[in-house]
Amino acid sequence: MKRRLLIQLALSAPLLGFGTSGVASLLAAGPVSAATRNPPQRKPEPPAGTANRRLIVIDPGHGGHDPGAIGIKGTLEKEITLDISREIARRLRATRGVAVKLTRESDIFLPLAERVAIARDAGADLFVSIHADSAPNRDARGLSAYTLSDRASDDFAFALAKQENLADGASGIDLRHTRPQVAAILSDLVARHTVTAALMAKGSVVEGAGRSLRLLDNPKRSANFAVLKAPDVPSVLIETGFLSNDRDEELLRDGAQRRRIAEVLSRELAEVMTNAPFA
Template sequence: SYGDRLVVDLYLSKVKEYKPVKQINSSGGKRDVIVVIDPGHGGEDPGAIGPGKVREKNVVLSISKELARQINAVKGYRAYLTRESDYFIGLRKRTEIARKRNADLFVSVHADAFTRPQANGASVFALSKKGASSEAARWLAKRENASDLIGGSGVNLGDHDDMLASVLLDLSSTASLRASLSVGDRVLQSLGGVARLHKRQVEQAGFMVLKSPDIPSILVETGFISNPTESRRLNTRSYQRKIAGSISKGVKSYFSDQPPIGTWLASNQSKSGSSYTVKKGDTLSQIAHNNA
């Protein structure tokens, strides 16, 4: 609607450059689980605009800030935002920030829109298999990307290990997608406790911000900003806290069961976990029950 134009975005240096950082060791020498939260749109990109000129970029920033606050309030977690105020960040830059933060999970927060105001409900997306395949091809086409991706494996690709790079990238992408679907399901079920769901299963699409081959990533559509009722709710602090709380609950539920190796959560789980010694004459059902 603007017609031809030239846009120049100016960033503060602390926003423009994100250098790789060591993961936080604030929990007894063990690192925290890192969650990078991405408020969609921003700056010249307002996102969807609902009744009363409610702008998606403002709603999702408020929800994301509250989500970060709730996650940071729990021992063993550390949350970062890709943007902390009203400015635009390119889509690939958002995933770069997550990688440089050594993220265990990337959560992009949005508000949906449709041509008909009746459309409603929250959704959760993970990357589609087709999107994962196309991104893998892009990474392999740039060998420096592939080297960065598997650098932590201790493998030296050299100039001739294209097959090895392809296999390792495929393994990493498959594991990340599986984790994305799993954490997405936890978040979706939690969202269902406070909001109407648009779909009752995690959907898959080729969203650019979900294309990190090595970082589990989900995109949360918190509701339809084009729906008058949901737009009003999404624009209130009380509902924003509820939505953030449900996302936080789903994330923590997943990591409680699947704590990353080397984290305080994993260490605490192993210390608090009970064990059962199998005795002669025990049946399989008894063993399973005592180890549940």
């Protein structure tokens, strides 16, 4: 992808005295020592059989000791998201030119930063995190999608992001020990492309899904979600509904309705993956 080539070219020069450290190494290295100043460059290897295919990473929210939202009737968000994500993945795998990876395929806990790392290490073209949270008010219902923004689009999105970021006590990727110049380079090199692609994906999915599914009022929103902070992977969080609403919970408890949601989302994501200018 062009954005990763741009990063490699930029960091292959002795910019600000950083040598040839790759982006992933710089983010993960922590305090710079003699052993980490010039680590070997490593280009992410595409998963087996995914050459020449665009890769989408589907992230079922929550899992393990983190149940996520718990509905009025005891429905667990972690179970809803895993079921819908598996069905989305199954359908997308039948799409020509598209490869799929799940961050989790069973009831396990993954820290938010690890979910981001899975997408980055795989060289994903798009990261989609699936949720069914509790809304700030019980009247809120319907599908909605969110992209990353330092400033939330509204109080509703701000409250959702604050709630989600508590899943493992994270507030985002830890850049405290990353050299300020490196963080600036990362942001400047890839932010424009990543944000543009994420916004396009969000708009396409919401507009397409709205022809078949109920949408939340103002369904395209943004906030500072930790799980969307991959600097070089366009990322979108999709709320399939809200377990805090009794009607949404009834729908999400119904296996046939979950399959319908997955069918609609896989249809729209397939459209995004085959037609969007991710390269």
